[in-house]
Amino acid sequence: MMIKNFINNIKFWYSNARPYSAPITLLCWLLIFVYSLKQGGNAILGIIAYLGIAVVHLATNLSDDYFDYKRLAANGEFTNNEKTIKCKYLRNGQATIQDLRNVIIIMLSFAAVIGLFLFFAAGWGVAIFALCTLPIALFYSKLSSRGLGDLAVILAYGPLMYGGVYYVMTGRFSPDVLFLSISSGIFVNTILYAHMLMDYDSDVESGKTTLCTRLKTKDNALEGLLAFYITGYIFIAYFGIRTSNYYYFLTFLTIPLVFDLYNSLKMYNENPKSIPKIYPWHYPLEDWEDKLNSGSAPFFFRFLYTRNISTYYMLLACLATFLK
Numbered sequence: 001m002m003i004k005n006f007i008n009n010i011k012f013w014y015s016n017a018r019p020y021s022a023p024i025t026l027l028c029w030l031l032i033f034v035y036s037l038k039q040g041g042n043a044i045l046g047i048i049a050y051l052g053i054a055v056v057h058l059a060t061n062l063s064d065d066y067f068d069y070k071r072l073a074a075n076g077e078f079t080n081n082e083k084t085i086k087c088k089y090l091r092n093g094q095a096t097i098q099d100l101r102n103v104i105i106i107m108l109s110f111a112a113v114i115g116l117f118l119f120f121a122a123g124w125g126v127a128i129f130a131l132c133t134l135p136i137a138l139f140y141s142k143l144s145s146r147g148l149g150d151l152a153v154i155l156a157y158g159p160l161m162y163g164g165v166y167y168v169m170t171g172r173f174s175p176d177v178l179f180l181s182i183s184s185g186i187f188v189n190t191i192l193y194a195h196m197l198m199d200y201d202s203d204v205e206s207g208k209t210t211l212c213t214r215l216k217t218k219d220n221a222l223e224g225l226l227a228f229y230i231t232g233y234i235f236i237a238y239f240g241i242r243t244s245n246y247y248y249f250l251t252f253l254t255i256p257l258v259f260d261l262y263n264s265l266k267m268y269n270e271n272p273k274s275i276p277k278i279y280p281w282h283y284p285l286e287d288w289e290d291k292l293n294s295g296s297a298p299f300f301f302r303f304l305y306t307r308n309i310s311t312y313y314m315l316l317a318c319l320a321t322f323l324k
Helices: 002-016 019-038 043-075 097-122 125-145 149-170 175-198 200-206 218-242 246-270 288-294 297-323
Strands: none
Touching (some): 019 149, 019 297, 043 097, 043 125, 097 125, 125 149, 149 175, 175 218, 175 246, 175 297, 218 246, 218 297, 288 297
16 A cells, blocks of 8 residues: 555656647657767766756756746736646645645655765766756746756756766767757757747736746747747757758758747737647657647647657757768
8 A cells, every 4th residue: 555655646746747748758769868869978877867867857847836826826826827727736635735745855856866976976977066056946936937947958858968978978068069969958948938929918918037938928928939040059059060060951841830839829919829730740749639628728739849840850950960
């Protein structure tokens, strides 16, 4: 019975830590893992590093819930502006805020043990990356509420993850990895940015500051998304040229999807209830029928499609790394 309860608790907290975002973390890690292997890196240390990254990622999602719940509860802002799911497990009494805090502490402690092992196995550089990452994991919600969420995500999924994994696997720092990491971090951030773009009106109404609201209008914020994508493509192109691996230009195959997404989000700005015609390249769209029935399909179509574009980008970049 105790083992069963333990497993159920793990499943419960894992489901609340927004595991739908876990695949993009895995693919982001996989890209630098494969690249590091090509440079003679240690595969076992790279896999152990992923365990730490995955735990910190899920802990960060829960930490975001912790601070948001305290803020929303204090201000009485539990409305439908969080797409009806924000902190649902706290709001319906399945867990308390103290339970959530304890789980975050346990997860970060587990990640710290992994970090300590890697420190002794790989070298002092691990401490630098860990110390830079920890504030983002603990205070992401606060950074996000001040319009710094994009910078935090790009740093965490870009230079910190890529530089850290590369160092753990090879024992070296690499300027080349910096360019690859910035491109990848930007593509991960587009998922967050699209979410904020669709939350523009509710964020303005509640007084929440994001990069989108700083741009003053939804049209400006939509152009900001294009700017992120263009910057990401520039960095991956420069990395390909710098490393003489022109297969990285395969990632440009996602450009038509970006313009498709742009038009879809432009339609959403004009009519938040609109759903474009769905084609095979839009998939996967998890629990699509449920989302249609609940009325959340217009939002989640764009959100999941943005995630899928980043997924395709990561897969093509991994393929480019394999091919050379």
